[in-house]
Amino acid sequence: xxxxxxxxxxxxxxxxxxxxxxxxxxxxxxxxxxxxxxxxxxxxxxxxxxxxxxxxxxxxxxxxxxxxxxxxxxxxxxxxxxxxxxxxxxxxxxxxxxxxxxxxxxxxxxxxxxxxxxxxxxxxxxxxxxxxxxxxxxxxxxxxxxxxxxxxxxxxxxxxxxxxxxxxxxxxxxxxxxxxxxxxxxxxxxxxxxxxxxxxxxxxxxxxxxxxxxxxxxxxxxxxxxxxxxxxxxxxxxxxxxxxxxxxxxxxxxxxxxxxxxxxxxxxxxxxxxxxxxxxxxxxxxxxxxxxxxxxxxxxxxxxxxxxxxxxxxxxxxxxxxxxxxxxxxxxxxxxxxxxxxxxxxxxxxxxxxxxxx
Amino acid sequence: xxxxxxxxxxxxxxxxxxxxxxxxxxxxxxxxxxxxxxxxxxxxxxxxxxxxxxxxxxxxxxxxxxxxxxxxxxxxxxxxxxxxxxxxxxxxxxxxxxxxxxxxxxxxxxxxxxxxxxxxxxxxxxxxxxxxxxxxxxxxxxxxxxxxxxxxxxxxxxxxxxxxxxxxxxxxxxxxxxxxxxxxxxxxxxxxxxxxxxxxxxxxxxxxxxxxxxxxxxxxxxxxxxxxxxxxxxxxxxxxxxxxxxxxxxxxxxxxxxxxxxxxxxxxxxxxxxxxxxxxxxxxxxxxxxxxxxxxxxxxxxxxxxxxxxxxxxxxxxxxxxxxxxxxxxxxxxxxxxxxxxxxxxxxxxxxxxxxxxxxxxxxxxxxxxxxxxxxxxxxxxxxxxxxxxxxxxxxxxxxxxxxxxxxxxxxxxxxxxxxxxxxxxxxxxxxxxxxxxxxxxxxxxxxxxxxxxxxxxxxxxxxxxxxxxxxxxxxxxxxxxxx
Numbered sequence: 001x002x003x004x005x006x007x008x009x010x011x012x013x014x015x016x017x018x019x020x021x022x023x024x025x026x027x028x029x030x031x032x033x034x035x036x037x038x039x040x041x042x043x044x045x046x047x048x049x050x051x052x053x054x055x056x057x058x059x060x061x062x063x064x065x066x067x068x069x070x071x072x073x074x075x076x077x078x079x080x081x082x083x084x085x086x087x088x089x090x091x092x093x094x095x096x097x098x099x100x101x102x103x104x105x106x107x108x109x110x111x112x113x114x115x116x117x118x119x120x121x122x123x124x125x126x127x128x129x130x131x132x133x134x135x136x137x138x139x140x141x142x143x144x145x146x147x148x149x150x151x152x153x154x155x156x157x158x159x160x161x162x163x164x165x166x167x168x169x170x171x172x173x174x175x176x177x178x179x180x181x182x183x184x185x186x187x188x189x190x191x192x193x194x195x196x197x198x199x200x201x202x203x204x205x206x207x208x209x210x211x212x213x214x215x216x217x218x219x220x221x222x223x224x225x226x227x228x229x230x231x232x233x234x235x236x237x238x239x240x241x242x243x244x245x246x247x248x249x250x251x252x253x254x255x256x257x258x259x260x261x262x263x264x265x266x267x268x269x270x271x272x273x274x275x276x277x278x279x280x281x282x283x284x285x286x287x288x289x290x291x292x293x294x295x296x297x298x299x300x301x302x303x304x305x306x307x308x309x310x311x312x313x314x315x316x317x318x319x320x321x322x323x324x325x326x327x328x329x330x331x332x333x334x335x336x337x338x339x340x341x342x343x344x345x346x347x348x349x350x351x352x353x354x355x356x357x358x
Numbered sequence: 359x360x361x362x363x364x365x366x367x368x369x370x371x372x373x374x375x376x377x378x379x380x381x382x383x384x385x386x387x388x389x390x391x392x393x394x395x396x397x398x399x400x401x402x403x404x405x406x407x408x409x410x411x412x413x414x415x416x417x418x419x420x421x422x423x424x425x426x427x428x429x430x431x432x433x434x435x436x437x438x439x440x441x442x443x444x445x446x447x448x449x450x451x452x453x454x455x456x457x458x459x460x461x462x463x464x465x466x467x468x469x470x471x472x473x474x475x476x477x478x479x480x481x482x483x484x485x486x487x488x489x490x491x492x493x494x495x496x497x498x499x500x501x502x503x504x505x506x507x508x509x510x511x512x513x514x515x516x517x518x519x520x521x522x523x524x525x526x527x528x529x530x531x532x533x534x535x536x537x538x539x540x541x542x543x544x545x546x547x548x549x550x551x552x553x554x555x556x557x558x559x560x561x562x563x564x565x566x567x568x569x570x571x572x573x574x575x576x577x578x579x580x581x582x583x584x585x586x587x588x589x590x591x592x593x594x595x596x597x598x599x600x601x602x603x604x605x606x607x608x609x610x611x612x613x614x615x616x617x618x619x620x621x622x623x624x625x626x627x628x629x630x631x632x633x634x635x636x637x638x639x640x641x642x643x644x645x646x647x648x649x650x651x652x653x654x655x656x657x658x659x660x661x662x663x664x665x666x667x668x669x670x671x672x673x674x675x676x677x678x679x680x681x682x683x684x685x686x687x688x689x690x691x692x693x694x695x696x697x698x699x700x701x702x703x704x705x706x707x708x709x710x711x712x713x714x715x716x717x718x719x720x721x722x723x724x725x726x727x728x729x730x731x732x733x734x735x736x737x738x739x740x741x742x743x744x745x746x747x748x749x750x751x752x753x754x755x756x757x758x759x760x761x762x763x764x765x766x767x768x769x770x771x772x773x774x775x776x777x778x779x780x781x782x783x784x785x786x787x788x789x790x791x792x793x794x795x796x797x798x799x800x801x802x803x804x805x806x807x808x809x810x811x812x813x814x815x816x817x818x819x820x821x822x823x824x825x826x827x828x829x830x831x832x833x834x835x836x837x838x839x840x841x842x
């Protein structure tokens with residue numbers, strides 16, 4: 001059945017290649033809101049379903065791209081393991097392929113790494129319709145260019161992901177969340193200072209005058225750290241899942257309303273300047289979610305993010321005319337366009353989803 | 359031979375002593391850590407700064423002269439092997455640690471800075487740079503990025519690709535580019551991941567921003583002996599299956615322990631078929647509970663003896679044998695050849711048994727050191743280059759081990775890179791379609807194929823010569839494809 005699904009997918013790509021058509025890769029559609037234009041006929045990946053291989057003692061899981069994240073994470077949890085990058089779902093049907101293609105990582109990212117850090121291998125169908133495999137199912141592998149990690153965050157513009165191998169890690173023995181009331185500047189300062197100490201901090205979030213800190217690890221280490229960082233134990237309202245999937249009230253004006261949501265990825269020590277927005281800070285200061293209180297110039301946010309070592313993404317918006325992603329320098333843009341031509345010479349796959357030019 | 363006009367243009371870019379052209383001067387650059395392959399370059403140039411790198415690359419690009427970038431020259435795969443008609447671009451003068459920011463936990467360093475020097479400089483802030491290849495006292499960061507270097511702690515702390523934030527470099531056209539950012543990600547394709555491990559084929563690195571980690575407050579290591587290799591292998595799986603990710607998890611077989619013990623006097627049990635070194639690090643509370651768990655798992659797994667380091671001196675002593683494995687083997691054999699492949703750990707008994715059988719067949723002793731936690735195997739084949747046929751049989755033995763790694767679902771290189779050494783193995787591991795995409799990636803960065811040509815990715819024509827690629831009716835697939 002899977003072989004047939006891949007054949008059908010290759011046929012669709014080849015037909016588009018010969019007929020001048022375009023294809024829009026889609027799993028559950030939970031991330032349709034993300035990125036640039038949605039162009040072309042829908043290429044549904046949900047027939048590519050199921051965990052292909054999982055050996056807990058090898059710390060590697062391989063699953064087809066259309067497999068639901070929930071299914072994979074449940075199976076890992078049954079064996080005491082997890083996906084360390086805490087993939088955001090943004091919807092109940094979210095698939096593995098979608099989260100890898102979007103390059104999304106959740107609250108644990110600053111401590112554990114991003115989705116690209118855990119991708120070990122991929123199978124794809126590229127824009128010529130050829131089925132290709134890169135990387136593998138082992139943790140250390142430097143044979144050939146690292147095309148697997150290149151696929152993470154490429155938004156499907158270089159190929160249709162059909163199968164992905166990921167490194168998984170043991171679940172922490174203990175998790176505990178502390179809450180500390182302080183302002184954002186104080187929270188960012190504290191998080192950076194803690195970052196220099198060997199503390200088992202697995203996530204941080206500052207919103208509405210409160211800093212939440214999640215500790216994960218061996219029981220004694222978590223207890224000692226809880227004392228060291230201070231604050232009080234949080235109740236069941238600890239916000240991690242709500243932040244991961246943007247169901248937290250902070251995101252409501254953008255998720256259910258017309259207000260844009262900006263994602264600013266910056267140096268963790270970047271200051272807490274007033275940009276005319278409500279702000280939620282994650283990743284020890286390195287990730288700032290901004291909901292404008294009044295219309296704000298995209299160029300202003302982009303300039304601020306660049307001045308602080310990073311970039312700004314228009315994560316959710318009804319009007320995407322300012323461009324979703326930070327523009328690339330000319331030499332980088334040239335590399336992107338040439339890479340695109342290597343994997344998708346006819347410009348079929350997810351055209352315009354990453355940058356308008358391709 | 360280089361065109362004299364080209365040589366004088368090169369001489370105009372750098373100070374006189376920074377351009378070497380006589381065989382006497384270029385001889386030290388004829389090989390890297392893999393001495394099986396040697397080639398004298400037409401010239402060696404040692405720029406002082408990025409502006410000179412830009413001008414050198416512009417000149418080479420215009421004149422279509424190949425360029426091999428070189429750091430400390432410790433590559434074990436011939437990644438820095440010169441090209442006879444080409445230029446070696448040495449980054450040896452790029453030795454500055456530009457800045458260390460303890461608050462954001464990053465260091466900005468030039469590519470010629472030694473790996474260990476980064477951790478030494480960061481120690482004052484209680485921080486360290488995690489990747490620690492065995493050559494860390496000598497190897498430099500630029501080379502680490504080019505090879506995606508690993509080390510004994512990468513199961514827990516990751517490879518170079520997990521510990522680098524930003525790479526600044528120069529394309530062969532002279533354009534300056536930055537991959538990654540000072541944030542945790544960057545817009546567009548993840549070219550930082552693509553460039554890491556690209557073996558000098560895509561860009562010349564001029565500056566690297568690395569991530570620093572807080573030093574664990576304590577570390578202790580358990581030395582466990584096993585009377586059977588298979589039991590030792592199973593115990594590794596049991597440790598991980600118990601939910602423990604040790605700071606280090608290494609295995610050495612008996613030929614390896616017997617080679618190193620007289621060299622380091624670590625007290626390794628020489629009657630054991632294999633020993634494991636399992637390290638716990640973290641807060642004192644974490645280390646204590648983890649060591650207790652590790653002891654329990656190893657005992658249940660059939661360890662015949664256990665020794666836990668009592669203090670830092672003993673910990674370093676127990677590690678010294680592992681870190682000195684290569685030089686120790688070099689002491690007992692005129693020559694040795696280090697193989698680097700990765701396998702799924704479950705395949706370990708089969709692979710080690712086959713290596714042992716081949717070792718007998720070839721009459722070449724083989725000691726195994728193994729990054730057991732992440733499945734990265736380093737068989738060391740002992741040979742004598744002076745003995746007729748020994749070198750050829752050694753290379754053949756090594757190739758067979760790597761083909762076995764592929765067969766069991768692994769890879770021909772875990773951390774040493776393809777370089778010139780594993781070009782043949784690439785033909786076995788990747789079908790033509792994947793190799794063509796690699797060439798496409800190369801062309802996207804370097805259309806004229808001037809940066810380290812002949813390394814990393816084999817031409818389809820070469821694979822055909824090796825007889826490891828199916829050539830249909832004598833016709834190469836895609837005959838129009840440029841070859842490099």
